[in-house]
Amino acid sequence: MNEPLSKGKPLGHTWLRELKVKHIRIYYLINIPKEKVLLICISTKKNQQTKINSIKNKLTELKDKLHEPKVTYMVQRHVKEMKKEIRALENEQKDLIETIVNRLKKMDLEHHNAQ
DSSP states (O other): OHHHHTOSEESSSTTEEEEEETTEEEEEEEETTTTEEEEEEEEESTTHHHHHHHHHHTHHHHHHHHTSTTHHHHHHHHHHHHHHHHHHHHHHHHHHHHHHHHHHHHHHHHHHHHO
C-alpha cells in the first residue's frame, strides 16, 4: 500500500497531495500509518490555485476528518462529486472540440470559396 500513497505531488505537507491525471488535478490527504486516503476535490488548471487556497484554508479541519472513522462515507461522497465534475469537464471538452471543428470547417470553406 505504500507505493500508491506516495503518488502525487506534496503541497507544502507530506500528507497533502495533488495528482495530475491528464487535464484534471485531484487533491487528497493521506495517512500513511493507517493507509487511509481522503479525497478532497478535483480541479482543472484554470481553477487550480483557487482550489488549493480553499484547501489550505481548511487544512486543520480536513486533517481531523482524515482521522475520523466515517472517512469511508466521505470518500464515497467525494467520489460521486468528482464524477459529476469530470462529466462536466468532459462535456466542456466535447463542446470545445466541436467549436474548433466547426471553425476549421468554416475556414476551409471560406478558403475554398476564395479560390
